[in-house]
Amino acid sequence: MRPWSFDLTLAWVPNVGITVYVIDPDPTEQRRISSVLASDAETVLPFASAETFLGSRPLRTPAVLVTAVVLPGMGIVDLIAELGRDGIALPVIAIGADVDVPVAVEIMRAGAADFIERPFSARRLKNAVRKLCGRQG
Amino acid sequence: MTEPTVFIVDDDEAVRDSIKELARSVDLAAKTYASAQAFLDAFDDRLPGCLVLDVRMAHMSGVTLQAVLNERRARIPIVFISAHGDVATAVEAMKAGAVTFVQKPYREQQLLDSINEALAKDAASRGSAGAKVSAALDALTDREREVLDLVVKGLSNKLIAKELNISHRTVEQHRSSIFDKLGVASIAELIHALPERRG
Numbered sequence: 001m002r003p004w005s006f007d008l009t010l011a012w013v014p015n016v017g018i019t020v021y022v023i024d025p026d027p028t029e030q031r032r033i034s035s036v037l038a039s040d041a042e043t044v045l046p047f048a049s050a051e052t053f054l055g056s057r058p059l060r061t062p063a064v065l066v067t068a069v070v071l072p073g074m075g076i077v078d079l080i081a082e083l084g085r086d087g088i089a090l091p092v093i094a095i096g097a098d099v100d101v102p103v104a105v106e107i108m109r110a111g112a113a114d115f116i117e118r119p120f121s122a123r124r125l126k127n128a129v130r131k132l133c134g135r136q137g
Numbered sequence: 138m139t140e141p142t143v144f145i146v147d148d149d150e151a152v153r154d155s156i157k158e159l160a161r162s163v164d165l166a167a168k169t170y171a172s173a174q175a176f177l178d179a180f181d182d183r184l185p186g187c188l189v190l191d192v193r194m195a196h197m198s199g200v201t202l203q204a205v206l207n208e209r210r211a212r213i214p215i216v217f218i219s220a221h222g223d224v225a226t227a228v229e230a231m232k233a234g235a236v237t238f239v240q241k242p243y244r245e246q247q248l249l250d251s252i253n254e255a256l257a258k259d260a261a262s263r264g265s266a267g268a269k270v271s272a273a274l275d276a277l278t279d280r281e282r283e284v285l286d287l288v289v290k291g292l293s294n295k296l297i298a299k300e301l302n303i304s305h306r307t308v309e310q311h312r313s314s315i316f317d318k319l320g321v322a323s324i325a326e327l328i329h330a331l332p333e334r335r336g
Contacts, residue, residue, distance in 0.1 A: 017296065029265045061291035074285035087325025089291040106225045115228040133290065 016031075016134050017059040021077075022046040023053050024095075033066055036122045040129055050074035054082065059090060064132050066125070068092040069096030069107065077110045084111050091132040095120055141256050142186035143167040146176045146202070147218070151176040154217075156189055158243055160252065172260040173197035174203075182211045185263060187236070187255035189248075192226060194217040200226065203233050212262050212271075214255040218243065270330055273319045281318075289328065 001074055020041040024030045030046040037044055043060070047053040049072050054067075065083075076094060083090055094107050097118035104115050114128045143160040144309050145167060147153045155168040160167035166186075170176040174197055176188075190199040192251075197205075203215055206304045217238045223242045227238040236255045239248055277285065287297045294312065298305045 003312060007326055060291060062296065063291060079231055085331055087323070089289050089324065091290070099224060101219075101227045101238065101240050105227055105231060109237060114232065115224070117224055135332050 004111050011137070017062065018129075019043045019045060019063040021053060021059070021063060021065045021067075021090075021114065022127065023048070023050060023065070024071070025049065025068065025072050029068065033125070036125050037066070037129060038128045040126060040133075048072070050076070050079040050082075054079070059088065060132055061089075063131055064093065066093045066095060066129070069094050069099060069103070076107060076112075079114045080107075080112060092127050093125070095125075139184060140166055141259065142184065143189060143252055143256075144186055144213070145189045146173055146194070146199070147189075147191040148172060152191065152218075155284070156248070159249060162202060163249060165252070169182075172253070173199065173202035176202070177205065180206075180213075182213065183211070185259055186212050187252060187259055188214065188215045189252065190215055190217055190246055191222065192230070192298045200233075201231060203230065203235065207233060210260070212266070214258045214262075216251045216255050218248070270319065274331075276318055277315060281311050281315050283317050284308060288312065288315070289331070294302075 002023075018041045020034075020037050020043070022033050022044060023060055024033065024046070025048050027048075030048075031060070034044040034046060045056070046106075047056070053061055067076060067079070067111050072082075083092070091113040092111065092113045093116060094112045095116050095118060096104070096107075099115075099117065107115055113132055116124055118126060143156075143165050145153050145156045146162075146169075147156070148171055150171070153171070157167045170179070173194060188200060190292050192199040199217055206213065206215075215235045216229075217227070217235050219226070219238065220239060220241045222240065225335060229237055237251045239251055266312065278311070283301060284297060287300060294305055294308045298308045301308070316322065316327065318331055319327060321330050
């Protein structure tokens with residue numbers, strides 16, 4: 001079940017203590033995502049798997065999770081379900097390459113807040129994070 | 138009580154008729170519309186059911202119709218169908234609150250399962266629990282909605298206070314009022330009580 005978010009139009013106020021968690025088994029992708037979001041986040045914390053990310057709890061707030069669709073070990077759907085079970089309001093942005101509609105839909109139904117196709121544009125990812133962490137200016 | 142109806146909107150007559158037959162085959166009432174506008178002209182949110190909607194249609198698209206319904210705060214759950222494999226469109230439809238997105242060619246059972254899921258969601262939102270939550274949310278003040286939005290995003294009371302430029306104590310009061318109105322005692326309960334996002 002996704003948390004309900006109200007459709008408020010919020011102006012972006014940068015650097016208000018957002019933590020971005022990144023899960024990607026590929027270190028190059030971790031770095032790319034981190035550099036795109038560096039100016040919007042106070043902290044970017046990269047992980048290579050769902051397990052290592054979950055092992056780093058308790059989670060900081062406010063925060064957003066940007067995760068690759070393809071993960072070693074625990075898959076993205078199970079990860080989202082685990083976060084939901086714990087009642088954690090952590091929005092999840094999934095990033096995937098060569099994904100077909102049924103897979104993207106399944107991930108959205110599991111509770112992801114957004115899904116971005118690779119190769120992703122920096123603008124698309126930044127806007128997705130800003131929308132989820134939006135603040136009144 | 139009116140029985141739930143499967144409302145089918147597609148500008149392709151063959152598709153409309155085949156989905157109508159499918160619904161009828163499991164004793165579901167069904168109504169068809171050849172355009173989004175025709176559906177909107179007949180739409181009454183008090184009627185139970187769900188909407189099966191094609192993404193691409195002449196004039197008003199399925200996605201635009203969804204936006205119009207969201208603007209009207211309509212509750213009817215939507216199952217999208219599409220002949221096109223566009224992930225971005227499917228994702229936008231899901232973000233805007235669709236129950237699911239079925240690609241053609243689909244297995245009939247898959248579409249039926251989706252329709253049944255949508256009907257169950259509709260029944261739940263109209264049932265006493267769903268209606269209570271909707272009524273409770275409507276009863277929140279504007280400020281309480283702002284606070285709720287930030288609580289759901291995971292902000293601490295301290296950050297919410299800073300964000301909204303009010304005192305920590307005021308945030309606590311709003312939080313307490315929100316929890317009381319929604320009949321929950323914890324964040325986990327709160328999140329599970331809230332309906333799926335629309336819009």
